[in-house]
Amino acid sequence: MSSGTATVQRFGKPGATEFILLGVLSTAWGSSYMFTKVAVAEFSPISLVAIRIFIAAIIMCCILTARNGWPRLTRRDLAAFAFLGFIANALPLTLIATSVSYVDSSVPAVTMALVPLITACFGILRKEYPDWRNVLGIIVGLAGILALFGPDAFTSFGSSAKGLLAASSAAVVFAASLFGMALVRHHNSFTTTTLILIFATFWMIPVALLVDGLPPHLPTHAVMGAVLVLATLNTAMGNLLLFALVSRAGPAFTSYNNYLAPVAAVTCGVAFLGEALTLRAVVGIILVLLGVAISTLRRRAGA
Numbered sequence: 112m113s114s115g116t117a118t119v120q121r122f123g124k125p126g127a128t129e130f131i132l133l134g135v136l137s138t139a140w141g142s143s144y145m146f147t148k149v150a151v152a153e154f155s156p157i158s159l160v161a162i163r164i165f166i167a168a169i170i171m172c173c174i175l176t177a178r179n180g181w182p183r184l185t186r187r188d189l190a191a192f193a194f195l196g197f198i199a200n201a202l203p204l205t206l207i208a209t210s211v212s213y214v215d216s217s218v219p220a221v222t223m224a225l226v227p228l229i230t231a232c233f234g235i236l237r238k239e240y241p242d243w244r245n246v247l248g249i250i251v252g253l254a255g256i257l258a259l260f261g262p263d264a265f266t267s268f269g270s271s272a273k274g275l276l277a278a279s280s281a282a283v284v285f286a287a288s289l290f291g292m293a294l295v296r297h298h299n300s301f302t303t304t305t306l307i308l309i310f311a312t313f314w315m316i317p318v319a320l321l322v323d324g325l326p327p328h329l330p331t332h333a334v335m336g337a338v339l340v341l342a343t344l345n346t347a348m349g350n351l352l353l354f355a356l357v358s359r360a361g362p363a364f365t366s367y368n369n370y371l372a373p374v375a376a377v378t379c380g381v382a383f384l385g386e387a388l389t390l391r392a393v394v395g396i397i398l399v400l401l402g403v404a405i406s407t408l409r410r411r412a413g414a
Contacts, residue, residue: 125359128359129356129359129360129364132352132356132359132360133360133364133367133368133371135352136349136352136353136356136365136368137367137368137371137372137374137375138375139344139345139349139352140349140368140372140375141220141371141373141375141378141379142344142345142376143341143345143376144207144211144216144217144219144376144379144380145216145376145380145383145384146337146338146340146341146345147207147208147211147216148211148215148380148384149337149384150208150334150337150338150341151211153330153331154330154334154338155319155323156208156209156211156212157315157319157322158319159208159338159341160204160205160208160319161312161315161316161318162319162338162342163204163342164200164201164204164312164315164342165312165316166339166342166347167308167342167343167346167347168305168308168309168312170342170343170347171301171304171305171308171347172305172309174301174305174347174351175302175305178301180301180302181302182298182302188295188298191291191295192306192307192309192310193310193313193314194291195288195294195295195310196307196308196310196311196312196314197310197311197314198284198287198288198291199285199288199291199292199307199311200308200311201315202281202284203281203282203284203285203288204311206280206284207219207277210273210274210275210277210278210281211274213270213271213273213274213277214270214271214274214275214278215380216376216379216380216384216386217373217376217379217380217386217392217396218259218260218278219277219278220373220375220376220377221255221373221376221377221399221400222259222275222278222279222281222282223282223372223373224369224370224372224373224400224403225279225282225399225403226285226286227369227403227406228245228252228402228406230286230289231245231248231249231406232249233290244405244406245406247402247405248403248404248405248406249406251398251401251405252398252401252402252406254398254402255394255395255396255397255400256275256399257395258391258394258395259392259395259399260274260275260395300353304354369403370400370403373396373399373400374396374400377392377396
């Protein structure tokens with residue numbers, strides 16, 4: 112594996128395997144909002160994320176050990192992974208779980224689709240100014256959020272507003288974490304994910320014990336199953352699928368996940384949780400995804 116100097120890696124035309132991987136990845140990430148909705152019925156968002164990350168970290172540690180992939184780490188590496196464990200996992204996942212506790216599971220999923228647009232805004236800090244497509248995409252995406260949450264969310268601080276604040280904060284934090292990934296670019300993806308999960312666990316376990324204490328009773332079988340799926344399928348396996356897809360088809364094809372995961376989340380919420388699919392929600396979802404599409408057209412055309 113190259114550490115990525117100026118070499119441009121060429122990827123062939125995606126075939127059936129790549130499309131299957133994309134579908135499974137989108138389903139894994141999209142369904143995580145449904146399982147989070149089930150789990151927050153008995154776990155607080157902090158405790159849920161702590162348990163989810165802890166189990167996923169153990170799985171990734173076993174995989175990395177089997178691959179003989181444990182690297183030598185400098186103090187700078189340790190500091191970088193500690194920072195990313197907080198900003199790329201612990202904080203955004205807690206904010207998503209908090210949002211899901213207030214609103215339908217599909218709503219934060221659609222809000223997280225705004226990450227590419229928020230990333231374009233952050234580019235201004237690096238003197239990378241958005242072009243007209245980015246600006247138009249941001250406007251359309253924000254119109255979608257307005258339609259999705261409803262105007263009342265912006266005038267009162269009820270459940271809808273709290274869900275909006277938590278979901279949008281998660282999207283902003285996760286978008287910021289993408290820039291922080293440059294700190295560990297010299298490590299491979301398996302190593303990066305495993306160490307980020309380990310440090311995220313170090314952040315979340317003490318906070319969960321301090322804030323929530325030990326669970327007063329064992330959760331129901333449904334909630335325990337949801338937590339296990341979140342840890343294994345949505346976190347550990349999701350990351351493995353991501354690496355496999357990026358290596359086979361490249362990041363541009365993988366980015367289609369931004370469109371498919373919200374659709375999977377909405378489908379799961381309506382089909383399994385009985386969440387209402389209103390006209391306003393449909394309009395909001397279409398506008399958000401259209402905004403992301405407009406903003407990324409330039410990159411696809413130039414690929």
